Amino acid sequence: MNLLKKLTQAFAVSGSEDSIHELISAEIASYVDEIYTDNLGNLIAHKSGNGKKILFTAQTDEIGVMVTYIEDNGFLRFAPVGKFQPESALHQKVIFPNGTVGVICAEIGTDVSGELKFTSMYIDIGTVSSEDTLKYVAHGDTAMFIGMFIKTPAALISKSLGCRASVYILIEAAKRIKNNANDLYFVFTSRNQIGYKGNMVVGYNIEPDYAVTVDAVAAQDCPKSSDSAVCLGKGAVLKLMDKSVITHKGLREMLRGCADDAGISCQVGVFPTDVSGTAAIQGTKSGVPAASISIPVRNINTTCETANYEDIKACIKLIEEFCKKDFIFA
């Protein structure tokens, strides 16, 4: 739990993911045979075996803001890094890698109940002139949202909880798997907020026989959700399809079988409006059978992503069981 907390609070705005790599490497190094980064900044941990080559990925990078302009009176204009709603950014705090903290505000007179736009918003770091601001922040700097990690009896709440829980799941699975017959790659992919860049190249370099992406999906159990299929607390989610991918049937059924045999709670989901990194790997070279194991998360892409710890544990257990299997289907 302490590791998950550390991971959620790490700075890894898309494109600036170095510091979380150090954290992951330190955690996983003694459980794998080699660790390296590729040309795009994906961190690859390899646990070798003689069987099939299986690729697991988890996305490390989070949403954030990039400074685009500094006003004469010191305020910062910004662009979003990744996709999130202006409303969910308003009055949130952001922090730069050097510790500078700012508050996201809307211009006076902006109709915040109407259509709020990033171009009419700014970041206030408390300075009064551009000279003053430039001591702390430069054009092009990125900042992450502040959203502390909270554990309640029912749930975990934090910024970046979905992606970091995915990272946590891979780390924990890599630690638990011993004497693996299959050749396992645990890849912590970077730069996914713009079109899943990291996931697009990882399959090309590793050429896996099978791929499983671990990610977060929007829970469908909130008030007025159109559907209430995927709920918090009902276990790991096996994605049937989303807007970008239909997962591989054989692989998905095998995961389901692993879950049933080991008594791991799991649920099946369809996400018609979401896209995921699974698609990027599935289409690599001559094609890779790909499925995904997902954590249901409420309030996704906000500073208070909410998930259930039992669901996260179910995902870890499922990967552990899955890696024990022989792959017999084509």
Next chain:
Amino acid sequence: MLKILTELDAVSGNEYELSDFILSQVSNYADEVIRDYMGNLIFYKKGKKPNGKKIGVFAHMDEVGLIVKSITDDGYIKFDTVGGIDDRILLSQKVSVGPDKICGVIGTKAIHLQSKSEKKAVPKVSDLYIDIGAQSKEDAMQYVNKGDYIAFKSEYVRLHHRRFKAKAIDDRVGCAIMMELIREKYDSDIYFCFTVQEETGLRGATVLARKINPDTAIVLEATTAGDTAFSSKHLYATVLGNGPVISIMDNASYGDRDLRVFIENVAKSRGIKYQHKLTSNGGNDAGAIQSRASGCKVCSVSLPCRYIHSAVSVADGGDYDEMRMLVRAVLNDIGEFEPNEVSESEADDV
């Protein structure tokens, strides 16, 4: 050179007039020349002291334009857009249609026939047509076929303060700089790539990046400048006269931080002006190159350009000179570029 290049027509998918010209001018300077099935051009130059790294320099040949959709019984041409064009810039433009470059103008319903609401609204592409002076469908069909490409007709004109107006500044500036730099010798192995179909979805670069699989790529572009009347300063993105633009991040790619800092240091050491692109809007071939094959470190260097994607784009000759100097210096020094490896540690055995 910019005058010649911007006055050639190369609407996405129909880049042959330009690519033939480029081949005729610079083929002699490359060790290997390839035109692939899509029409991309690759000029490979062996380095004097290669270090095993493949460097790609990319510019796209194509420009936004129009395509003939149908011809009415009266001989008017209905058309669609190729690439991102703002409907507002179309009305009353001069265009050249098809391989014979038939001259036409874009028209819409006469003003006295328009309703009040029509007068206020911007006419949509579907409300516009091209008039080539034909008298009937049969007449028009003698000169024009369905599927013919249509380019804007717009001369290169010098404005005040070394500024100039032309069509297709995006991305003939990149082509012009590459055609000049291809003539020189470099230490590193360099692939000069002229791509097709950028404006319709980075299609040429997608194929090319898979074929070459470069380690490092520099994308030469033109990018939007918002430093115009009626705009607030924080929305300018880039400014004419402030030098070439180095991108940090846009809708299609993340500039590699190490490569960006390297380029900035090259600029600083030689006293070359530069600016950052201060918006995350837009996207170019870098997006396709970055994530194809095994992935690539990319950075875009662009010329700031007002009214981009229109027949009357405006850019600055001073910026162009600085951009040329910067790219030349970067290619000379690129052998020294060493990205910081984050973590490359052999872990202990289990």
